[in-house]
Amino acid sequence: MPRGSATGTSAFLPVVNVRAPGVRIGAWPALVGLGFLAALFLQWVLGVQRDLPVGRILLVSLLAGLVGLVGAKVYYLLTHRGEKTSALTAGMSVQGFVIAAISVLVLAGWVAGIPVRAMLDVAAPGLLLGMTIGRLGCFFGGCCVGLPTVSRWGIWSSDRGVGVRRIPVQLFESAMAGTVATLTLLAVLLLTPAVDGLLFLAGLSAYTLGRQVLFPLRGIPRKTANGRVITMVVSGLVLVASVVAPLIG
Numbered sequence: 001m002p003r004g005s006a007t008g009t010s011a012f013l014p015v016v017n018v019r020a021p022g023v024r025i026g027a028w029p030a031l032v033g034l035g036f037l038a039a040l041f042l043q044w045v046l047g048v049q050r051d052l053p054v055g056r057i058l059l060v061s062l063l064a065g066l067v068g069l070v071g072a073k074v075y076y077l078l079t080h081r082g083e084k085t086s087a088l089t090a091g092m093s094v095q096g097f098v099i100a101a102i103s104v105l106v107l108a109g110w111v112a113g114i115p116v117r118a119m120l121d122v123a124a125p126g127l128l129l130g131m132t133i134g135r136l137g138c139f140f141g142g143c144c145v146g147l148p149t150v151s152r153w154g155i156w157s158s159d160r161g162v163g164v165r166r167i168p169v170q171l172f173e174s175a176m177a178g179t180v181a182t183l184t185l186l187a188v189l190l191l192t193p194a195v196d197g198l199l200f201l202a203g204l205s206a207y208t209l210g211r212q213v214l215f216p217l218r219g220i221p222r223k224t225a226n227g228r229v230i231t232m233v234v235s236g237l238v239l240v241a242s243v244v245a246p247l248i249g
Helices: 011-016 027-049 055-077 094-111 117-140 167-191 197-217 227-248
Strands: 157-158 161-164
Touching: 011 027, 027 055, 027 094, 027 117, 027 167, 055 094, 055 117, 094 117, 117 197, 197 227
Parallel strands: none
Antiparallel strands: 157 161
16 A cells, blocks of 8 residues: 655644734724724714713713624624534634623613613714725725636635635725715714714614625525515615604604
């Protein structure tokens, strides 16, 4: 029988994963952290402009962000049960972050005696700005990748396994979130009187709708057959209602 041999270097698996071709070590936590800080700063500026208790708002937002990280991890583990990975090295899901963070923001804001609806409106531009910056971390970190493409507008990137020309869906989502963040920021600055929560609903539903539109460009198969369509219909209806309500009110 023929014989053969090979040599190689062993390494710690989490380190190997982030040293894959096209992946920048530390890009994801750095950009996500930067996005969170930018969101807090913008929320503080808008809270001062609206004469809100910014000290309590920032404390509540910090708590919501920490709980949101736990929610992002739990949501990912629940929706990716087939992956053989530990809780520490598993990914995170933006849906879980948003659900957990908003729940804590509303509940803790109410307990702290903060006008919740006004707080949500000044939090919307910051939340979307944080997503704008955070999605850049996904691109450089090799997660949430787009489908391979031969188009000239594709960008070489890696899914931590294979580096090829791909649809830059993370950059598309970042640009979309940035556009919605800009529109909500202009609304906060220009709308008088405030719309008390409707702006937050409009911004979040617009982002959710845009995210669902981009999902088919991602290289990750969907878990449900009808979930995307249902989410698009619901978010679209909420967006229309939240925009029309101030006009007819």
